[in-house]
Amino acid sequence: MSTPVSSSSPVASPPLRRILGVDFFVGTIDEATERAISGGLVVAPSAPGLAVDLVKSPSYREALTTADLAITDSGYMVLLWRLFAGEKLPRHSGLKLIRAVLAREDLKKPGAIFWVMPSAEESARNLAWLRAQGFAVTEADTYLAPHYKPGPIHDEELLARIEARRPRVVMLAIGGGVQERLGCGLRERLSYRPGILCLGAAIAFLTGGQANIPPWADRFMLGWLLRLLSSPRKFWRRYWDALALAPLLRRHRDRLPALRA
Numbered sequence: 001m002s003t004p005v006s007s008s009s010p011v012a013s014p015p016l017r018r019i020l021g022v023d024f025f026v027g028t029i030d031e032a033t034e035r036a037i038s039g040g041l042v043v044a045p046s047a048p049g050l051a052v053d054l055v056k057s058p059s060y061r062e063a064l065t066t067a068d069l070a071i072t073d074s075g076y077m078v079l080l081w082r083l084f085a086g087e088k089l090p091r092h093s094g095l096k097l098i099r100a101v102l103a104r105e106d107l108k109k110p111g112a113i114f115w116v117m118p119s120a121e122e123s124a125r126n127l128a129w130l131r132a133q134g135f136a137v138t139e140a141d142t143y144l145a146p147h148y149k150p151g152p153i154h155d156e157e158l159l160a161r162i163e164a165r166r167p168r169v170v171m172l173a174i175g176g177g178v179q180e181r182l183g184c185g186l187r188e189r190l191s192y193r194p195g196i197l198c199l200g201a202a203i204a205f206l207t208g209g210q211a212n213i214p215p216w217a218d219r220f221m222l223g224w225l226l227r228l229l230s231s232p233r234k235f236w237r238r239y240w241d242a243l244a245l246a247p248l249l250r251r252h253r254d255r256l257p258a259l260r261a
Helices: 029-038 047-056 058-065 075-085 094-102 120-132 156-165 179-189 202-207 215-219 223-230 232-242 245-252
Strands: 016-019 022-025 040-043 113-117 142-144 169-172 195-198
Touching: 016 075, 022 029, 029 040, 029 094, 029 195, 040 058, 040 179, 047 058, 047 075, 047 232, 047 245, 058 179, 075 245, 094 195, 094 202, 113 120, 113 156, 120 142, 120 202, 142 156, 156 179, 169 179, 179 195
Parallel strands: 040 195, 113 142, 113 169, 169 195
Antiparallel strands: 016 022
């Protein structure tokens, strides 16, 4: 049986719905934004991540099941939940969340956000876009992620950089399946509690690094189709893997599936 949504009261727990052992936030996007920047690990699991990494990677699994905020990024998961559980859930994508976070004027101040970028090319594009939007971001506010191996991630250089800068938000703009493991390791070892947002390619949708996904397409859960049409060779396998989410969710509903060898 799914976890009940909490009643609204000053001391109520956050409204959650447990799906595959992960407690997804089902409040409003404004509430999610406030929780995201207040501190802790924020994840936006994709359908392929839930279908594959959740049952194959112990460290990814730990990140999702211990996250301080998990948002319903996967439109496929939301549709499947409605089909199997008969309940309509709000869908809050990583793109919607990053738009809401970046709309906050207080995060445009120097040092407010620290960015972990996937490459020098993406970093240059993202920085140019952020500066054009009024963000006081410099090279000192960014870090180029190396290639991380499977398993738990402990990046000593990144840890030291964040401790030195002490930003309010750490934005992990790297690949899904990796960023969650990195974010989990950072949360465990940092001496303070910033918001650690694992929103991956969301910034690239805004800066032109990936297919443009307008708000209407995101609202109607068509982002996956635009990505597939823009780069079919790059994304076909990703969405093929996502199909395994249907039998997994039909069988387990709210329960955490067993790890596979």
